Amino acid sequence: MAESFNFDRETAVEQLGDGLWRGHIHSSWNIGDNPNGGYLVSVITSALSQVLPHPDPITVTTHFLRPGVPDADCDIKVEVIRTGRTLSTARASLIQEGKTRLEVLAGFGDLSVRAGRDAPLTIPPSALPPPDQCIARSGETQGVVLPILGRLDTRLHPDHARAGQLPVAEISGWNRFVDDRPPDTRSLLLFTDTFPPSPFSMLGVIGWVPTIELTVHVRRRPAPGWIQARLHCEDLHQGRMVESGALWDSNGDLVAQCRQIGLVMDRN
């Protein structure tokens, strides 16, 4: 993908040495004062894409150990664990100010290659009004400044855009890059992490919901256009929540599934 798009330019990395890469964390992807987690993952997969022989991130697990530092360089250490014929596996660490911020374990493959048998099994998209009938995500509603909205056009289901109105913890909506960069399998990792936390629709403004760990499974290469997402929290117990989600492309094909464990902190 040419670097004429914001996402490619602002996730670009250069190799410093064997297994060592350098990038720059741009504050244009911030949620409040912190870089968006999906953006940080995208910087890491920018390095992984150049190291591994397979083009598509099939499974990417990220542990968020510390917040990223905006407007600062980052080092990315990559260790290839195995390179097989159909799958390659690597770990990577994103380091700033001498401390590991994110730790990733990922498997890359080639989604254009058949790996076994099919079955009439998939997840259809939900009944979501078209983007122009959805509500643009707003920092005011969420109680946080959202510089990332200068990079992403995020529209929420009208029923999910207001805080604390629903009996369930669910968020759905649409996402695209504001500069019309087409989605690819790498950018799906970003799009799993660009909506308000799903408990927002049930509990209201809930402050910071730090992700402990996020795993994304990319299922298909996306068609051009909007990406649709639905995220829901099925279990919140003593502050620890598991949130699951799915993404579809403009054809309505499932393109990614995601699940994270995060914390729903008490309000101060």
Add this chain to the structure above:
Amino acid sequence: MAESFNFDRETAVEQLGDGLWRGHIHSSWNIGDNPNGGYLVSVITSALSQVLPHPDPITVTTHFLRPGVPDADCDIKVEVIRTGRTLSTARASLIQEGKTRLEVLAGFGDLSVRAGRDAPLTIPPSALPPPDQCIARSGETQGVVLPILGRLDTRLHPDHARAGQLPVAEISGWNRFVDDRPPDTRSLLLFTDTFPPSPFSMLGVIGWVPTIELTVHVRRRPAPGWIQARLHCEDLHQGRMVESGALWDSNGDLVAQCRQIGLVMDRN
């Protein structure tokens, strides 16, 4: 847990040096000629439990790179990535015959400690007949020898016990250790991986379904007694499937959620 139980004795590890542990892979946990994946994960978490200061595996991601070797020793290399007040994070590799077989990235915490706010959100167990009205898992039905059945009592929902009878890819049933070892948070990692693959109920005998990656989130400490599980595959595309599942304890409380990406190979 005392080593008077099979699971503890056969997942025991001893420290060889800084970050290096040794265990033994017992063929008593085999599925056919290969050690069960959940058993191999349990040997790794046996080492992690001794290294990390927190007692419960909150999130454990395993990449299955190569089959384990039964009746052979294994080395386990552990690297602690971060030790925080409420969470500690580590990676681990299980190595046999000089090759990494499994790679793990895990976060441990303390499930007896409140981490934030609650909500009336959880997943209730499904309507599963009691164990004595379910059907004991059988190697003949699955077309494979199952030494693991000497260690685990696994009962399947009568509707799910026959191959290829259902319009959906779903497996549910009960699990316990044959020697009455009570379940704990570490053994839940095993119990997420001890049922036939869920496409079995829809597609029939499907041969080997190798797991690429499995992530388990442990949600609560289990009460003594049977563990109930439900696993289903929602998307199978060109041989790659995502299977999600949930486990409940004898009180009906959700104790773990799991998701894996695996391959459904063509039959030879």
